[in-house]
Structures are given as C-alpha cells and as structure tokens.
Amino acid sequence: MTSLVFYTNPMSRGRIVRWMLEEIGQPYETRVLRWETGDTKSPDYLALNPMGKVPTIVHDGVVVTECAAICAYLADAFPQAGLAPPVHSPLRGPYYRWLFFGAGPIEQVVGAKVAQFEPTPEQQSSLGYGSMAHVLNTLETAVADRAVLAGETFTAADLYLASHLSWGMNFGTIEKRPAFETYAERHLQRPAARRADEIDDALIAEAQQNT
Template sequence: MADVTLYTNPMSRGRMARWMLEEIGAPYERVVVPYGEGGTAAAQYRALNPMGKVPAIRHGDAVVTETAAICAYLADAFPAAGLAPEPAHRAAYYRWLFFAAGCLEPAVTMHALQVEISAERSRMVGFGTYARTLDALEAAVSAGPYIAGDRFTAADVYVGAQVTWGLAFGSIEPRAAFTAYSERMAAREAYRRATALDDADAKEMTAE
C-alpha cells in the first residue's frame, strides 16, 4: 500500500515532488490531474488545494501543497532517506530552500514575463532584482557540491529543479556554475527515474 498520494501533472512543478518521492524511495500513488474543468478546477480537487494548483500530496490525514513545503515535509516524514540535516545544522538548508521559493522563482518568473524591476522599486519586492538574485544563487551553488554543503538534501531537489528548468527554457542565464550544478543534479538516479516517469505521463496525455 502506498504511503503517499501525489496529485500532479507532468507539465508542472509536480515534477519536483515526484523527484523528491523517488529520492525518498517510499511507495507512492500517482494521480495525474489535468488542467481546467474536471481536473485542477474541479470542486473535488479544490477541496484538496483551494488554489487549484499542482502538486499536492496526501500522507495519511495530512495534506501538503506548495512544492517547497512538500519537499521539506517529506524530508522530515521519511528521515531514513537522509534528505534533511540534523535540526542543529539546518541553517543553510532552510535558507536556500526558502530563497528558491521566495526569491528565485518569482525573480525568474518576472524576468520571463519581461517585467523588470527598477532600482527604485527593488525594495518593494522580496527578491530585489533578477540580477541580484542570480548573483546570490551563483555564490551559493559555487560554495560546494550541494546547495547546503557537502551532502544532497531536499533543498537541492527544489533549487536543482529550478536551475535545470531555467537553463532549459532560457529564463536563467547559462553561467558556468549553474550548468555544473544542474549537471550534478541531473546525474542522480532518482532524478532520471522521475523524469522518465513524468515524460511517459506527458506522452500519454498528449496522445489522448
């Protein structure tokens, strides 16, 4: 019996959650949720996630949405996987996990939408500017093999997916440090498994 149910769509951030679940190695059930009526807009799914977004997970009676939260939750719920540092050593782990959610993703999204923040207004947004955000990220991924030090953690799932997608879609500058970090993440067996599964789901959806 599956420990976790993943509600996802292969054309979404659900790929991050699936990668995280493959890293954990616990049994999970995958439920593909199409966009729009009958899927993310359906009352049944909105009861699970009022935002009508994927991914979401159910673990027993617990429901978790927001991809960074899903990564952090699963790391704590399945400690044997070793994807979260000991509580006393989580400063960098928390810092960069939530940096990616609170600064990197909105900065990259605004840049992709060609909405540039002026220097005068940079204090009004959490990420400041796109350039400043990328500079901070570059320093972080250059400091060691992983975002929070010498070992892979759930923060690398979230940050690594953001960097890999940004490079693929041109929304993150192809700096050498980003490319090297992305290659390290993409070499992981769990990443390759999750990608193959999501690609198969995407192919099935487009064939329907």
C-alpha cells in the same frame, strides 16, 4: 500502512515533487490531473488545494501544497532518506536558507521575467528579490565550486534548486552560467532524478498519443 497520494501533472512543478518522492523511496499513488478537462478546478480537488494548482500531496490524511513545503515535509517525514540535516544540526540553517531562497526570490524573479516586469531602482528596494542580477549573483556565489549547499550530503534544498536551475535554463527564464550548469547537471544525474523524468516523460507521451 502509510498512505501517500501525489496529485500532479507531468508538465508542471509537480516534476520537482516527483523527484523528491523517488528520492525518499516510499510507495505512493499518483493521480494525474489534466488541464484540458479542468481536473484542478473540480470541487474535490479545490477542497484539497483551493489554489487549484499542482502539486499536492496527502500523507496519512495530512494535506501539503507548495513545492518547497512538500519537499521539506517529506524530508522530515522520512528521515531515513537523509534528505535534510538533523533537526538540531547547525546545518539546518543553510538548508532552510537555500530551500526557501528557491521558493522566494527565485520564484518571484522568474515570475516577474515571464510577466515582462522590470522593476525600477526605487521598486527594487521594496521587492523581496531586488532584481534578477541580485538573485542570480547570490545564487552563483552559493553554488560555485560546491557540490551541495548544506554540509557534505545532498538534501532537498539541492533538489529544489537544481530543479529550478535546470527548468529555468532550459526555458530561458534563468541565464545560463557555468556554475549553474555544473551544479544542476551533477544532481540531475542522480538515479532518482532519472527515474522521475522517465515516469513523467512517459505520462506526457501517453497523453499525446491519446489526443
């Protein structure tokens, strides 16, 4: 029997992986790690993820960290869910491109904004993301008037980017643009996305009641 354990906190990027887990439709065990009790810094958890962050999954003994890596891994581990193009398909190119655009430039530029770091024109040439304008304009071109990013079906790349756009627009780290809102909202209406939100929102409500 497959063993799939998910370490998360409902107020973290773990929500992205929760959605992915609901999409693949396989049974999994959730272990909620609480910030206030230092769960992510315990020796047992640091042995799995030395960064002391969530999310992490353990699938049949295989440890995977980093949201984009987890999404890519799960899509390949459970191909019946149809969340990645076949390995030898040319659609694998845009699928990887946009999945890791989210993990690279988007993550970097949002982190820089939170840190209130504005690169100079000289610095932009040596940064992987360049500038906020470069990243958002590139992403807008990718999602404008397109339902999905790779072929004709929803993939883990769409899940990952829709999650980032939704989160960023809600918290003001990504500028609201009509193309972003249309793209993200389309995918957030998926049944698996709604189930994932219900689960994590319930966990947040439970934690608040217990404080």
